[in-house]
């Protein structure tokens with residue numbers, strides 16, 4: 284059973300979000316409210332960029348005035364100096380304002396992204412989490428959202444200024460001398476001409492190989508880190524280490540190939556955009572025009588000063604390219620999460636009558652072309668325990684997860700008290716259905732809070748009563764701060780203890796429908812008693828007899844069940860009372876016999892001391908409460 288325990292904690296405790304609080308927003312939709320802000324950033328940046336030309340033009344004008352024959356016009360010089368200084372001041376003021384607004388918008392956009400992601404994560408099917416690692420989701424909400432920073436805070440302003448300044452300069456230079464302007468553009472034209480050479484199929488193939496080689500390194504590191512205990516215990520470190528070395532060697536080869544292909548073009552680009560080359564072109568062209576074309580020497584000055592700025596757009600496109608690529612990939616991952624379909628909430632929720640559970644021709648597959656449940660018909664009567672048994676992979680976990688609506692069936696329906704679960708509000712659903720699965724998730728909160736997740740107003744007496752029923756009270760009292768002990772901080776719990784806390788949680792919730800996956804990994808006597816307590820004989824709840832569905836692993840649970848359902852390959856192959864099924868000597872009887880001999884063998888090996896306890900498997904403790 285793989286379902287994230289996060290789901291368990293959520294299902295029993297955190298109120299599901301209201302349907303209308305879940306925004307079905309796309310990225311464009313999220314950015315729409317900031318259109319005005321982006322416009323302000325761009326306008327302020329344009330004004331700042333244009334004003335920034337004033338000091339340069341002032342220098343040009345000063346040069347011309349001072350170099351002109353005849354007496355110097357001091358009044359004119361002063362005006363030019365003041366205009367230049369004023370331009371500089373305006374530039375600083377407006378670009379600072381533009382950058383400030385850009386950063387404020389960035390903060391707001393990041394907050395909006397994180398809120399949208401949180402809302403979406405709160406509304407996706409709980410089962411969706413089972414296929415994702417917590418770290419992967421934390422990366423999307425944390426790092427990936429932060430990675431949009433250059434995209435939102437810097438790109439609009441920087442790009443605008445990188446294009447506006449050369450454009451205005453060009454217009455001005457054309458008015459001075461159109462011939463030298465065209466000559467000054469030669470480096471830009473050469474640089475642009477080199478760009479297609481970076482995009483040839485061979486270069487793109489090398490880029491793709493580079494990405495793949497990076498991916499191989501990352502996955503070999505992840506494999507090593509995640510499986511470090513298994514790798515160490517089973518001596519596989521050599522193999523994993525070799526895999527890492529091969530991945531890095533591969534990467535070096537791919538990187539060399541890519542650099543060899545690109546280096547000539549990149550060097551050429553650097554050369555033509557470099558200030559010495561630009562100045563050389565301007566000087567050679569200017570000199571030719573002065574001597575042969577009759578251009579006044581003072582007119583060379585603006586080209587020397589402004590010519591260097593003309594290459595800025597090309598440089599700007601290259602500069603920050605990696606950041607922008609990273610931001611694009613991050614935005615893609617954010618969009619993937621925002622695009623996950625929410626579990627629809629009914630517009631007009633219905634109220635179930637009683638808590639009879641019925642599955643009618645239920646079909647379900649995680650992938651479209653592979654059905655895991657193939658037409659299940661099942662009725663769970665109140666006051667009865669139904670045990671699901673079957674070989675590994677037969678679909679037991681998938682089946683029971685449909686009751687707390689981890690997924691909706693792809694065909695057929697699951698009803699509770701005559702109401703399709705899809706017509707039931709999720710608050711109502713989790714009030715009526717509680718579950719204890721193997722993958723227990725305890726929050727980094729006190730023991731009392733962990734038990735009272737689903738009933739936040741429960742008194743300490745209620746909590747202790749539930750803990751006693753779940754046979755964990757004595758153990759809690761031994762913890763450093765009793766019920767106030769913060770799990771994962773003040774103390775850790777064994778797998779069985781965590782399982783019992785989770786059972787106490789379900790017992791306190793006292794929901795009329797209980798779904799339980801009996802964990803054999805924590806088969807200590809206390810946990811077994813807790814499971815037995817959860818299954819009965821105290822089956823009555825304030826709302827009538829409890830309906831229980833259990834994935835049974837222990838023979839006692841199977842024998843005590845009212846009904847046994849034998850699953851094979853996603854279909855019910857036998858069902859009935861356990862003794863009757865045994866008497867029929869069919870599939871269940873065969874399964875029972877092989878199970879019993881396996882248990883006997885295990886007991887023998889226990890006696891010889893070779894039994895594995897697996898005490899911590901499937902338990903995550905000390906997660907931050909949400």
Ligand SMILES: Nc1ncnc2c1ncn2[C@@H]1O[C@H](COP(=O)(O)OP(=O)(O)OP(=O)(O)O)[C@@H](O)[C@H]1O
Nearest residue numbers: 284413414649655674675676677678679680681682
């Ligand atoms: N999250 C998932 N994504 C894709 N396939 C899944 C997922 N969870 C289970 N499956 C597949 O669905 C099938 C049924 O799995 P399920 O866990 O329901 O069986 P099970 O009877 O509970 O097995 P076990 O007793 O080993 O826990 C298996 O083939 C499994 O690989």
